[in-house]
Amino acid sequence: MFYKLKDAVRLYGHYLSINVRSAMQYKTSFFLTALGQFLVSFNVFLGIYFMFRRFSGIQGFTYSEVLLCFSVVLLEFSLAEMFARGFDLFPSMVRTGSFDQVLVRPRNEILQVLGSKFELTRIGRMLQAVVMFAYGVSHSSVDWNFAKIMTVIFMLIGGCAVFSGLFLIYAALCFFTLEGLEFMNVLTDGAREYGKYPLSVYGKKMLLVTTFLIPYALVQYYPLLYILDKDSRPFLIFVPLLAVWFLVPSYALWRFGVRHYQSSGS
Amino acid sequence: MITMEHVCKSYKIAKRNAGFGEAFKALFHREYEVIHALSDVSFTIHDGEMVGYIGPNGAGKSSTIKILSGILTPDSGTVTVDGRIPYKDRMRHVKEIGVVFGQRSQLWWDVPVIDSFELLRDIYAIPKETYHNNLEELTELLNLKELLRSPVRQLSLGQRMRCEIAASLLHSPKILFLDEPTIGLDAVSKIAVREFIQKQNEVHKTTVILTTHDMQDIEALSKRIILIGKGRILLDGTLEDIKRGDAGIDETVAELYRAYDIE
Amino acid sequence: MKKYLSFFRLSFTMGLQYRAAALAGIVTQFAWGFLEILVFQAFYEAEPEMFPMTMSATASYVWMQQAFLALFATWMMENDIFDTIASGNISYSLCRPIRIYHMWFSQSTATRVSRAVLRCFPILIVAAFLPKNYRMAKPASAGHFGLFVITLILGLLVTVAFSMLVYVLTFFTISPQGVRIVFTSMVEFFAGAIIPLPFFPANWQRVLELLPFASMQNVALRIYSGSMTVTEMQKAVALQIVWLVALTAFGNLLCRLAEKKVTIQGG
Numbered sequence: 001m002f003y004k005l006k007d008a009v010r011l012y013g014h015y016l017s018i019n020v021r022s023a024m025q026y027k028t029s030f031f032l033t034a035l036g037q038f039l040v041s042f043n044v045f046l047g048i049y050f051m052f053r054r055f056s057g058i059q060g061f062t063y064s065e066v067l068l069c070f071s072v073v074l075l076e077f078s079l080a081e082m083f084a085r086g087f088d089l090f091p092s093m094v095r096t097g098s099f100d101q102v103l104v105r106p107r108n109e110i111l112q113v114l115g116s117k118f119e120l121t122r123i124g125r126m127l128q129a130v131v132m133f134a135y136g137v138s139h140s141s142v143d144w145n146f147a148k149i150m151t152v153i154f155m156l157i158g159g160c161a162v163f164s165g166l167f168l169i170y171a172a173l174c175f176f177t178l179e180g181l182e183f184m185n186v187l188t189d190g191a192r193e194y195g196k197y198p199l200s201v202y203g204k205k206m207l208l209v210t211t212f213l214i215p216y217a218l219v220q221y222y223p224l225l226y227i228l229d230k231d232s233r234p235f236l237i238f239v240p241l242l243a244v245w246f247l248v249p250s251y252a253l254w255r256f257g258v259r260h261y262q263s264s265g266s
Numbered sequence: 267m268i269t270m271e272h273v274c275k276s277y278k279i280a281k282r283n284a285g286f287g288e289a290f291k292a293l294f295h296r297e298y299e300v301i302h303a304l305s306d307v308s309f310t311i312h313d314g315e316m317v318g319y320i321g322p323n324g325a326g327k328s329s330t331i332k333i334l335s336g337i338l339t340p341d342s343g344t345v346t347v348d349g350r351i352p353y354k355d356r357m358r359h360v361k362e363i364g365v366v367f368g369q370r371s372q373l374w375w376d377v378p379v380i381d382s383f384e385l386l387r388d389i390y391a392i393p394k395e396t397y398h399n400n401l402e403e404l405t406e407l408l409n410l411k412e413l414l415r416s417p418v419r420q421l422s423l424g425q426r427m428r429c430e431i432a433a434s435l436l437h438s439p440k441i442l443f444l445d446e447p448t449i450g451l452d453a454v455s456k457i458a459v460r461e462f463i464q465k466q467n468e469v470h471k472t473t474v475i476l477t478t479h480d481m482q483d484i485e486a487l488s489k490r491i492i493l494i495g496k497g498r499i500l501l502d503g504t505l506e507d508i509k510r511g512d513a514g515i516d517e518t519v520a521e522l523y524r525a526y527d528i529e
Numbered sequence: 530m531k532k533y534l535s536f537f538r539l540s541f542t543m544g545l546q547y548r549a550a551a552l553a554g555i556v557t558q559f560a561w562g563f564l565e566i567l568v569f570q571a572f573y574e575a576e577p578e579m580f581p582m583t584m585s586a587t588a589s590y591v592w593m594q595q596a597f598l599a600l601f602a603t604w605m606m607e608n609d610i611f612d613t614i615a616s617g618n619i620s621y622s623l624c625r626p627i628r629i630y631h632m633w634f635s636q637s638t639a640t641r642v643s644r645a646v647l648r649c650f651p652i653l654i655v656a657a658f659l660p661k662n663y664r665m666a667k668p669a670s671a672g673h674f675g676l677f678v679i680t681l682i683l684g685l686l687v688t689v690a691f692s693m694l695v696y697v698l699t700f701f702t703i704s705p706q707g708v709r710i711v712f713t714s715m716v717e718f719f720a721g722a723i724i725p726l727p728f729f730p731a732n733w734q735r736v737l738e739l740l741p742f743a744s745m746q747n748v749a750l751r752i753y754s755g756s757m758t759v760t761e762m763q764k765a766v767a768l769q770i771v772w773l774v775a776l777t778a779f780g781n782l783l784c785r786l787a788e789k790k791v792t793i794q795g796g
Contacts, residue, residue, distance in 0.1 A: 014388050022376040036710035043714050047723040055572045103337045106361040180549035186560040194564045201571045263339045
């Protein structure tokens, strides 16, 4: 088991290195695109900034609190994107039949799909998320202590799992339809976009859905309450880790999709 | 040994008609069509055989290759390859086969060929010594020495195909599937590829299944031919069984297609 | 003219084929619209006096924006066009007796219209019957509605004329993707797609309203929701026309330069 994992990590590293070497063939283009990616995501930040120039708070959350919330979610998303956004190109892999080539190799399909294309220019967005995160943390009026730091780390782990699970679901759905995938954007990009505000802003029902169905609230709202001293119950520190379970149904759907692909051959 | 017995496979596809009105209608109502890609296909291929699998486009060639390589599950019938059921035991199965899809590349476009080979070494977990020996032999036979260090995008189609074939043999598979390996190649490369395939089959006893539209491939390579049309096996025999008199093989095959009413 | 109409027809028909995509798009835009309104409402509840538009006008703005997203979203570009440029297939088009600029212009207009036609009605109908706070209101008057339709079309044309610049610029750059990303995100922000222009601070707003980006979705959506005075409307429509003429003239010029570059350097 351990050996297998080590071997998989090694192969992943090999894929990464071959992707880097490919990207470096077009250095200028690579850096310009990465720069573009870096600049893009400031849009959302500017939106928040200008709204708070006009308003002093949203449902009891101040500007610096919203900023912390936004920057943590952004980093969760970017981390997941680095690892799992290879699924972005999955529709074209299915359409052109390159997924067949994945299936004729004796390795885990997910590993191969992720490895086949790293969108390395996303490093620009990643950097932007890191900058935002540093800004958000330093601007927050939070008294940081060990428990709160751990809470943030757990949020990043759990959030990365939730978003990765969603990317996996997106890819799994490609086996059934290549057209109707746009609504998945609500769950991925939409969650990043609207996750900038604490989920309670969207009402009780939304909080319920994001607690039990797609566990965004576990990696955003509840731990945030703990960090901002709005709720001091210590179990909230570990709530984000529960969200990792989301990977189980996501993976099951993927397996189901692969089996469907093998019987329909589409 | 490869056996297929009474294998059937059909697909359902959406019909699309041309025109503005039709496109609008299709918004609300869509018609489907069932295509029988394979109906009751049976054959046996022994170890070390070289078989040419021919037929017009859409006859069922690639469905067969997909089933044999474990990518596709048939609707009914039984398939075994060396005792394995390819689509049930895919991971174990694909270790023992090599596949070249002529129209697609398994090489990385922007990096030297050798980098792709090394990645494949890790993917198949090929032992060091085996990898070295195979690489040396393939380099020699396919004349790759000059090519290994150049990025794939700089290679000609013929050079690329030689590399593709080498890539699919690095892990010493017992069975090799070649899907139109000579498509679009110049005369020199075609001959080089054919000679290599022949040698691979003779020396390593690799079972080769080859689909092609190029009848010269068939003449040069395979003693046995399976002709498929509209999902059925029409003929399973030797080149001599097909040939009639002095007519060239292209004419003979075209004649056969007409006789069976397939295009 | 006829040949460009048939380009329009062809692209329009292609756009109609994607039924599942349209359905998914409708669901997506509903969700976005809802979340957007919920955010505005949360701000409104806290400090209604700071709100630059009425809540009902804001809701109408959001729904109209979602319904006609395909007309104005600059990130929805024709990948076909980028591909033709990148692959060099552009040479084929240069061999035909057509102006590339006009061909692409009609093609992208048609794609946008076909997408919007498929998506707007379900969104508009449902949005009209939602509970009061979320509801899309009726237009302020028949005159407003007429002007809304006109400015909607003008806004679409300005958006396409601007996208044309991005397509043509890819001839001259080594990083089409980078250009595209930067341009589209800038446009989104300045056009009022992230937050409507009235929500910007007053001095920002004055400048932003003069830029071509304000001539895209901003005018039509605000006229519909009745949050513009008569003089403001006159000025806005005049600006739309000025920008449309300027952008198409500039795009045409650039396109000719690009064609020359392709024929001389071979792509």
